[in-house]
Structures are given as structure tokens and as C-alpha cells.
Amino acid sequence: MPYRPFTDQNCSIAAALEIVGERWTLLVMREVLLGRRRFAEIRRNVGVAPNILSDRLQVLVEHGLLRRRRYSEHPESYEYVPTRKGVDLNPVIITLLQWGDRYATPGGPPRVPVHTTCGHDADPRLHCSHCGEIIQNGELTVRPGPGATAGQLAEGVLPRP
């Protein structure tokens, strides 16, 4: 790998990006989660070079976000099906979509998320599991967790005053 790894950060954000932070990877996951699971279909929609797509799909299979399923024997052809680990990326992709809708898509939202359970536009918001309220941006901080290093424990609650 030509990159400097995100080592020694003991950070779940860095650890997640080590798996899904490569260029194109989240766009490949977008396609699979939208139901497009065949190589040619993903390649066409993402506009990625075939060798890069092969690499990204292989990494996603190795990390257990996708599994390969054969859908044709002659010729031998496979599609890529998201696992639970892959489906659980949905909140990351949806929050990116919302940020892009707001700040990077001047022509208006190309796609609107719909909550299949109730059938309406979802406009998903993060809520606090304790008090139930919508978490406004800027209302979150972090405390050291059970996996914190000594240095992170010493930092205490961030952001510092």
C-alpha cells in the first residue's frame, strides 16, 4: 500500500476510514446499497476504471462488507451483495448525502431518502438515545471510552474549554 497508514491513533473514525476511506470505495458501497450489484453496472454508474473497481471490490470482500455471489455459470459471473457490516454503512452514506445536498449540489437534491417502513420522505436526523431530542450540530462532545489509551483518558472530555 503506497499510503501512510492511520496507525497509532486509537480512533474509530481513523479505523473506519482505513477500510472505507479509499477514493471510490464509498461510491462503490453507494451503488451496492442502491441495489446495483454487478461489475459492469457499478463501473458505469461510478465512472471508475476497471482495475480500481476490482481492487476496491476485493478489499470490501476481504473486510467482510460484501460477499461475491455467482449469478451465471456460463460465462462465470458474480454479483456483490452487502453483508450486515456493509448495510451498516448506510448512516455514513446518508449523512454524506445530506451534507452534499446542503452544500455541494446547487441544482437541488438528485435523490431523496424515503423511509420504507412508513413510506414517507425520511429527512433522517440524529437523535440522542438518552433524552430523545434531535442532536443539533455542535451539541456533541466526547468522553474517553473503555478502549481509551492513557493519553486519551488524560484528555478527559473534549472539546477542551
Place this chain on the structure above:
Amino acid sequence: MPYRPFTDQNCSIAAALEIVGERWTLLVMREVLLGRRRFAEIRRNVGVAPNILSDRLQVLVEHGLLRRRRYSEHPESYEYVPTRKGVDLNPVIITLLQWGDRYATPGGPPRVPVHTTCGHDADPRLHCSHCGEIIQNGELTVRPGPGATAGQLAEGVLPRP
């Protein structure tokens, strides 16, 4: 730019990643949103090469996610303050943290999000703004929005059956 751009996708996810999808960028935003705003401090925590950090900060300032503020005249020194556009990346970073906690941090969560308004662990979840329920992963689909292309309009609701 040495990369092939994410052009012609008419997608808010791709448009967002065009701004924040470069390697290191979301880790730089993590630091700033945790309250670490000075170059040396960010560099130490992220472990990024100085020239790459300079580049990422400049891109974030150009795109309006950060602004530079002078905190010392002699020597002339600046810190990087998140704008509203930058703070609004919080849901992306928090959902990445949650995915990393679940799948990529075997030692347990290094940091736990706290809702400052109620003072408790937030365990943030996406809720549907229409019905108010937690959106389970797999319960979202998309419909064409006001910015959809003719091709996206023809696709209708995804994922297709």
C-alpha cells in the same frame, strides 16, 4: 489534481466526497471539531506529513469549512476554526465513529459521544422526521429529487426489486 474527478454522477454523496473524501481530510476535521485548531497540534494527533496537512487545510478553507484566525502576531500564527459548513460534517464523523466502534476497534470504543444538552451518552441514532421512529439499516430507499437528471427520474425508486 492527479485524480479522476467524480464528474457526471449528479450525486450529493459524490459531490460531498469531492470536497471531504481526500485521504486525511476527515481526520483533520475530526481534530478541529474536537477543539484542536493549531497546525502542530493537528499534525501530531493525525500523524500526517506537514505538506499534506497544509494542502488539506487550504482546501478546507477554500471550500469554506474552516476559516483561518490569527492568534499570535510575533510569530505570526493561525488557528483553524470550523464554520457552520464545517460543523455540519459532525453527523458524518459521528456515524463513521459508530461504524468503527462496531467493526474496526476490537479494544472497545476509544471515545464515547456525549450530548452536551442533556449531559448523557448520546448513542446517536437516525430517526425518520415523518414517523419519528429509528431508521433501521436497510429501511431506507431513495426517490428522484428536484435535482434529478432525466436518467435518474427514469430509474424511479431505488433499490429496484
